[in-house]
Amino acid sequence: MTATAETLRDRPRNPRGEGARLRDEIIAAATELIEASGDSTQVTLRGVAKKVGIAAPSIYQHFDGTEELKLAVVERMFRQFASKRHVEREGIDDPEEALLSGCQMYCRFALEHPGAYRFMFSHESPADGRQSATGAAAISRLTESIRRCQKSGRASVLTDPRALAAYVWASLHGLALLHINTPNFYWPANLEEMTTVTVTRLVGLTGSPRSGTGDRPRKENT
Amino acid sequence: MTATAETLRDRPRNPRGEGARLRDEIIAAATELIEASGDSTQVTLRGVAKKVGIAAPSIYQHFDGTEELKLAVVERMFRQFASKRHVEREGIDDPEEALLSGCQMYCRFALEHPGAYRFMFSHESPADGRQSATGAAAISRLTESIRRCQKSGRASVLTDPRALAAYVWASLHGLALLHINTPNFYWPANLEEMTTVTVTRLVGLTGSPRSGTGDRPRKENT
DNA sequence: TGTACATCAGTGAACGCGCGTTCACTGATGTAC
DNA sequence: TGTACATCAGTGAACGCGCGTTCACTGATGTAC
Numbered sequence: 099m100t101a102t103a104e105t106l107r108d109r110p111r112n113p114r115g116e117g118a119r120l121r122d123e124i125i126a127a128a129t130e131l132i133e134a135s136g137d138s139t140q141v142t143l144r145g146v147a148k149k150v151g152i153a154a155p156s157i158y159q160h161f162d163g164t165e166e167l168k169l170a171v172v173e174r175m176f177r178q179f180a181s182k183r184h185v186e187r188e189g190i191d192d193p194e195e196a197l198l199s200g201c202q203m204y205c206r207f208a209l210e211h212p213g214a215y216r217f218m219f220s221h222e223s224p225a226d227g228r229q230s231a232t233g234a235a236a237i238s239r240l241t242e243s244i245r246r247c248q249k250s251g252r253a254s255v256l257t258d259p260r261a262l263a264a265y266v267w268a269s270l271h272g273l274a275l276l277h278i279n280t281p282n283f284y285w286p287a288n289l290e291e292m293t294t295v296t297v298t299r300l301v302g303l304t305g306s307p308r309s310g311t312g313d314r315p316r317k318e319n320t
Numbered sequence: 321m322t323a324t325a326e327t328l329r330d331r332p333r334n335p336r337g338e339g340a341r342l343r344d345e346i347i348a349a350a351t352e353l354i355e356a357s358g359d360s361t362q363v364t365l366r367g368v369a370k371k372v373g374i375a376a377p378s379i380y381q382h383f384d385g386t387e388e389l390k391l392a393v394v395e396r397m398f399r400q401f402a403s404k405r406h407v408e409r410e411g412i413d414d415p416e417e418a419l420l421s422g423c424q425m426y427c428r429f430a431l432e433h434p435g436a437y438r439f440m441f442s443h444e445s446p447a448d449g450r451q452s453a454t455g456a457a458a459i460s461r462l463t464e465s466i467r468r469c470q471k472s473g474r475a476s477v478l479t480d481p482r483a484l485a486a487y488v489w490a491s492l493h494g495l496a497l498l499h500i501n502t503p504n505f506y507w508p509a510n511l512e513e514m515t516t517v518t519v520t521r522l523v524g525l526t527g528s529p530r531s532g533t534g535d536r537p538r539k540e541n542t
Numbered sequence: 543t544g545t546a547c548a549t550c551a552g553t554g555a556a557c558g559c560g561c562g563t564t565c566a567c568t569g570a571t572g573t574a575c
Numbered sequence: 576t577g578t579a580c581a582t583c584a585g586t587g588a589a590c591g592c593g594c595g596t597t598c599a600c601t602g603a604t605g606t607a608c
Contacts, residue, residue: 111569111570111583111584111585112583112584112585113571113584114570114571114572114582114583114584115571115572115583116584117583117584117585120584120585136443137443137444139361142560142561142562143561143562143563144560144561144562145560145561152585152586153585153586153587154561154562154563155562155563155564155565155585155586155587156584156585156586158563158564159584159585163562163563164562216443219498219501219502220501221358221359221438221500221501222359233505257517258508260508261508261509264505264506264507264508264514265508265514265517265518267494267498268491268494268495268498268499268514268518269490269491269494269495269518270494271494271497271498272489272490272491272492272493272494272495272497273490273491273494275493275494275497276441276489276490276493277490278443279441279442279443280441283455283486284486285486286480286482286483286486286487287483292486292487292490295479295487296487296490296491296522299521299522299524300518300521300522302521333550333551333552333602333603334550334551334552335551335604336549336550336551336603336604336605337550337604337605338551339550339551339552342551342552364593364594364595365594365595365596366593366594366595367593367594374552374553375552375553375554376594376595376596377552377553377554377595377596377597377598378551378552378553380596380597381551381552385595385596386595
């Protein structure tokens with residue numbers, strides 16, 4: 099099989115002045131590799147080049163090296179994540195529903211992009227600075243959402259909303275990651291339900307008027 | 321520096337009949353490498369051999385290859401973990417205190433062995449089978465501990481203890497892992513305190529007679 | 543007591559592989575005169 | 576309108592590296608006769 103050669107021949111070179119297009123293709127290919135493996139060590143310049151259909155050295159016209167490429171990948175992932183959240187939050191007025199919906203979205207993203215999620219929050223992620231920027235935005239949104247629940251009397255006001263946001267984030271991270279990494283564990287419920295229960299208890303939600311997601315036992319197995 | 325050569329010369333060969341000793345040395349070296357990096361890709365046969373002070377092919381007398389070595393490392397880590405838990409649980413009668421103490425121990429282990437912990441529960445961990453054996457034991461101990469709290473009237477009985485154990489485990493995992501991976505995040509409290517609050521809320525502890533770790537706000541920042 | 547042999551605990555050289563990175567290059571396209 | 580030149584978007588060969596893995600080996604020690 100001369101797959102590489104074929105691929106190389108297949109790809110038409112970008113028109114003059116639009117060489118930057120390749121940058122996006124490279125990031126996309128690297129993202130796919132990470133999504134597929136969940137492991138950033140799989141992202142090699144040669145591997146990415148092969149996937150894009152270019153020669154490995156061509157990457158150097160757009161990235162200084164592997165680290166810079168990985169950084170770009172993580173940035174893109176966080177942007178995707180943020181835009182997804184933006185779409186999701188449209189048209190939910192009820193504070194409790196909004197909070198739970200945001201948390202569900204978080205976990206759904208993790209489950210739908212396990213490789214990406216794993217990488218975004220791993221110690222390998224080169225996005226320490228960027229991550230805290232985008233991450234800080236997400237956390238402050240979560241904080242706001244919790245504060246709204248408290249103000250409307252739907253949540254316990256005993257704990258500072260900023261602190262609660264950290265508790266919620268940490269727990270959801272564990273839930274999502276373990277569901278991804280050890281799906282064969284005997285989970286008492288699916289990720290969505292566990293998210294609801296966890297957030298409800300941590301934040302002390304008093305129960306939404308429409309669904310009553312309070313402390314009652316759900317479909318958990320006995 | 322001829323460090324490698326020196327190391328090789330330094331190591332005396334094991335007496336006849338005790339070649340198996342090397343096996344332990346190899347596992348120990350691999351464990352150190354993982355603890356240092358938290359990344360199993362750093363565990364290479366050549367790297368381990370160098371650390372032990374032997375030639376790389378010598379490893380093949382004890383392990384079939386990298387995967388088998390990693391499996392042995394994870395097994396050892398879980399054994400260490402279990403023995404630590406065993407020591408910890410001595411002499412605590414109060415059910416609530418016992419539960420919280422066990423959870424603290426879990427998180428402390430994670431914080432003290434970040435690389436090991438990260439690897440044990442990562443998707444790279446080759447211990448899918450073994451992990452669920454040792455892991456199942458840990459979970460059933462946790463379940464028992466929660467059940468005892470419920471029986472003594474210290475915890476909400478609204479949820480099945482087995483389900484609660486899963487909730488607790490997942491949340492602690494997230495807490496521990498994020499404290500390890502993103503220590504620079506603005507955490508509202510240290511890991512110990514967050515563990516107490518999280519477990520208390522998830523399990524619905526009613527407050528121990530001696531310390532009152534209930535829903536009251538702790539030293540969280542506002 | 544001596545000696546041939548088997549076993550044990552490793553070694554050292556070599557292989558092919560994929561990797562990051564460098565370097566000089568190619569060929570198409572726009573632009574100044 | 577023609578042509579020399581600059582720029583752009585890449586390429587292909589080559590390098591040194593560390594890796595897993597193989598192979599035949601070495602030298603010490605126990606054991607059978």
